[in-house]
Amino acid sequence: MNLDTLVSVQNLSRFYGNFCAVKDISFEVKRGQILGFLGPNGAGKTTTMQIITGTLAPSIGQISVAGYDLLDYPKLAKAGIGYLPEQPPLYQEMLVEEYLRFCAKLHLIQRSAINKAVNRVMEQCGLIAVSKRLIANLSKGYQQRVGIAQAIIHSPSVVILDEPTIGLDPIQIREIRDLIRHLGEEHSVILSTHILPEVQAVCNHVQIINHGELIFNDTISGLFSQIQSTHLQIALHRPPAISVLQQIQDVEEVEVQDNHHFRIRHVADKNPAEMLVERAVAGHWGLYELIPEHRSLEQVFVELTGADEIPPSAPFSKGEINQVTLTEGIDNNTLTKKITVEAT
Amino acid sequence: MWMIATRELRSLFLSPLGWSILGAVQILFGWFFVWLVYFFVRPDVQASLASDPNAPGLTAMVVASLFDWIGIVLLLVTPLLTMRLISEERRNNTLPLLLSAPLSMTSIILGKFLGVMGFFLILVAMLMLMPLSLLLGGNLDFGQLASGLLGIILFLGALSALGLYISTLTAQPTVAAISTFAAFLLLWMFDWAESAGEQSSVLGYLAITKHYQPLLKGLFSSTDVVYYVLFIVLFLILSIQRLDANRLQ
Known part of the structure; x- marks a missing residue:
């Protein structure tokens, strides 16, 4: 040994x-x-x-x-x-x-x-x-x-x-x-x-x-x-139409969180941040926040432990964590709307 | 092994329990001893003793009956001492400390046993001062005294071993104490069963109180000594097994 x-x-x-x-x-x-x-x-x-x-x-x-x-x-x-x-x-x-x-x-x-x-x-x-x-x-x-x-x-x-x-x-x-x-x-x-x-x-x-x-x-x-995520959080003063955001290269899905905040899912291994900034400057969108989202250890943990199998009494239940991610960065009274590419 | 015994002994003296038992037993037997001596020197008792060619001596009358009672009283006290041995370790979650230390189960159990025995030795040594004080005005039969001492120590050893075993069975000191009481009383009652009739002689043989009586009379019989030694060894082995089985559940 x-x-x-x-x-x-x-x-x-x-x-x-x-x-x-x-x-x-x-x-x-x-x-x-x-x-x-x-x-x-x-x-x-x-x-x-x-x-x-x-x-x-x-x-x-x-x-x-x-x-x-x-x-x-x-x-x-x-x-x-x-x-x-x-x-x-x-x-x-x-x-x-x-x-x-x-x-x-x-x-x-x-x-x-x-x-x-x-x-x-x-x-x-x-x-x-x-x-x-x-x-x-x-x-x-x-x-x-x-x-x-x-x-x-x-x-x-x-x-x-x-x-x-x-x-x-x-x-x-x-x-x-x-x-x-x-x-x-x-x-x-x-x-x-x-x-x-x-x-x-x-x-x-x-x-x-x-x-x-x-x-x-x-x-x-x-x-x-494992923590690397495929999400960007952005905030724009004068946001363009959702479809414009969706057409940026490598962007897969845009989630509207309120009038100014968006959550963008992008292709793994490629980051559309640079392109996004260029477009924002060119289009006078008034970009004032750009945060690459890190998956928290909790999320990795839930993923690894196979959240579906976790009994409801377990401390890390899937529903709880999802709620945390969805409400991240938005006011308590605004409703979260999720718009997928297919929906538009 | 010795450090467990020492810690056990010290913790008895750190709590009021050890001191109060020592104190209570001392007062109880102090009074009883005075009464015995007083009885012995009464003129009418002395007169009847003088007229009897086979009259019991000072040692037989005072010391033997004193030891007899010490046995009975300590039978009631032992559960209070043995109840905490393992069950309290378990309840306070200190057992892992001993189990994860480089010690064998045998040395843990032996340490606990020796700790209690150490306390009993102190107790008996203090009680011994009373009969020894008789030397001031009389003579003692040291042979009978030694055999009585051996008897009481073996008896206490047997009680402690059984109490220790019962303490390994539970995490509740009170439960251990009550069960130990019950076991002791049962073993004591076997003695009465024999006096009721001949047929229960096997039970009578098992009676824990019976085997030290001859020793108190100065009658050293290897059967009685072996009985106690086997009793002690049996319950110590059972305790070790029990503690070991604890890991397997």
């Missing part, structure tokens, strides 16, 4: 009774990767993470961490993992420092090195000020930090964080993201989340999982190439 592959998951499946939570997933995580693990609620993210950390046994499949098979050498494999579950595993009745000391011992850090390790993580996670406080009395953000400190205290080669920024305020989120980026320099990080901008902000690899199946596995730039 490649030394740089820190986590390898092969043909992993997991059943809860008859329900299949994770279906035949295989992937690898290499040193220095920050892998964003994305998926709607109930997609199998947490299950996969629990299996990698050994808190849940796989029904089928093989997992190895830092070259050690999790089933054959559980202790060696687990020694390479730092895990922050969805709920930080904190003993409420302990002091922060005392708790971290206990975690250090749990992870078999040598007695002489414990002090150093505890001080290092307290500094990294900004816990020095609260080191003598009872965990029960800390705010959610600080508890989350203690949870992260616990996961990195033994300098594991793989850090697994299950929704680490949930319930934090924006400043704390930024600090935690910085910390994660920093961790990615020396460890591998697997980060589960359903917040897409978070992936954009910290990850260099993305995996999307839905209904227990891995449907996307690429670098972050691979994901961004």
Whole structure:
């Protein structure tokens, strides 16, 4: 096995009774990767993470961490993992420092090195000020930090964080993201989340999982190439007839949003923006807005997860997203009219 | 293993539970001990003892009955101590911390068991001070004292192992406590069943309270010791299995 592959998951499946939570997933995580693990609620993210950390046994499949098979050498494999579950595993009745000391011992850090390790993580996670406080009395953000400190205290080669920024305020989120980026320099990080901008902000690899199946596995730039859209938003003071706009080269469809705003769909790979500007200047249309539309990660996500299959309770339902795109850039009281080429 | 035991023990003393149990038990048995000693030195009791050639000594009368009662009272107290062991970890979502650490299930369970046993040792050591104080004015049969001590520790070990197992079954400490109470009472009632008639002798043999009585009398029988050791080992293995099965569901 490649030394740089820190986590390898092969043909992993997991059943809860008859329900299949994770279906035949295989992937690898290499040193220095920050892998964003994305998926709607109930997609199998947490299950996969629990299996990698050994808190849940796989029904089928093989997992190895830092070259050690999790089933054959559980202790060696687990020694390479730092895990922050969805709920930080904190003993409420302990002091922060005392708790971290206990975690250090749990992870078999040598007695002489414990002090150093505890001080290092307290500094990294900004816990020095609260080191003598009872965990029960800390705010959610600080508890989350203690949870992260616990996961990195033994300098594991793989850090697994299950929704680490949930319930934090924006400043704390930024600090935690910085910390994660920093961790990615020396460890591998697997980060589960359903917040897409978070992936954009910290990850260099993305995996999307839905209904227990891995449907996307690429670098972050691979994901961004999916984001390119074929729409332009324009606003004109003196718009010409719709048919004039439609006749511009590479334009496929024009959508009227109100008297001044139009949404233009163009042929993929070709951008009619230049031509449009020339025509606008020549025709005194009074062009004052030209915005190339980027598909949001949400849209890519919906597309990849196959929105039709998403149950109504899922957070990213198709109807919701469509509504967002249609109402983009228009007043609340104007009605959206959609005119297709065929209609004219 | 030891760090889990130490943490368990410390958390007992960080909460009022540990202290209140220690305090309550100490007051209870302090009073009871005084009453026993008072009874022993009563002139009429002394007189009847003096006239009886097979009269029980100080150790048999005071220490044995004290230990007998310690057993019964701790049978009622143990569920309160064992209920939280695994079920609270599960309820507070701290179990993943232990499961994802490089530890075997065996060391988690043994750590928990030793933690509770550590607490019991402290408790029993404090109660031991009472009979030892008799040395100020009399002699003790140290053989009987040691065998009684062994009996009570084995008995508490068996109770803790069963309590620990029941605690692995649920995420609700209260449910664990109630079920443990029920199990203990049942095992205790087997003892009464035997006194009712001969036919229930198998049940009577299973009675958890029965096997330390001979030890309290200073009668060291390997059957009784083996009974407790097997009992402890059985429930510790079951707990380990249960915790492991948890991952498989």
